């Protein structure tokens with residue numbers, strides 16, 4: 562049984578290999594350790610091993626952890642975000658990965674203004690079109706960006722998606738590729754206030770394919786923590 566340090570090392574080796582295969586620099590790929598499965602102590606351990614980015618998907622579960630460890634690391638909110646919880650997230654989490662509707666955009670802008678911060682956000686896109694998934698449909702994203710580009714306190718830095726659960730991770734490649742192409746298309750449209758740098762894609766089952774397709778943030782929970 563590998564310990565946490567060995568598992569982290571192994572993940573980093575797999576990312577490096579995926580970068581080598583696709584001609585990328587491993588420095589461009591950030592691992593977000595998804596700590597929703599583990600206690601504050603385990604979070605402390607993983608941060609002690611050099612992990613900078615941590616991700617949580619539930620506000621209620623994250624706040625007690627934040628109260629203990631919030632002075633360390635960079636915090637990513639990766640789950641579905643209810644509008645009435647935005648006030649609890651802004652000022653704590655540095656990044657929001659799940660911006661997926663206009664009402665949420667307006668609320669983040671409003672709370673960002675109150676706290677005098679510009680909040681880095683990923684727009685979540687439902688590339689696969691599965692009904693169970695959150696996110697804008699690809700054909701809604703351009704209009705959304707035009708609106709988002711006008712919000713002073715929202716800084717849209719990239720796109721996020723979740724691929725379907727499949728047996729062979731290779732099947733997720735078209736999803737990740739489409740997200741990358743959508744990012745390029747948006748940048749080519751030169752929308753005022755919008756320039757996308759990042760792709761948040763890839764989880765335990767499929768992060769290598771996501772890296773090969775251009776991920777700059779991979780969100781990894783189960784292969785790291787073995788919940």
Ligand SMILES: *Cc1c(COP(=O)(O)O)cnc(C)c1O
Nearest residue numbers: 595618639764765780781782783
């Ligand atoms: C849980 C979660 C992850 C991590 O999933 P694993 O398969 O455990 O790596 C990534 N992204 C989101 C949005 C999650 O909720």
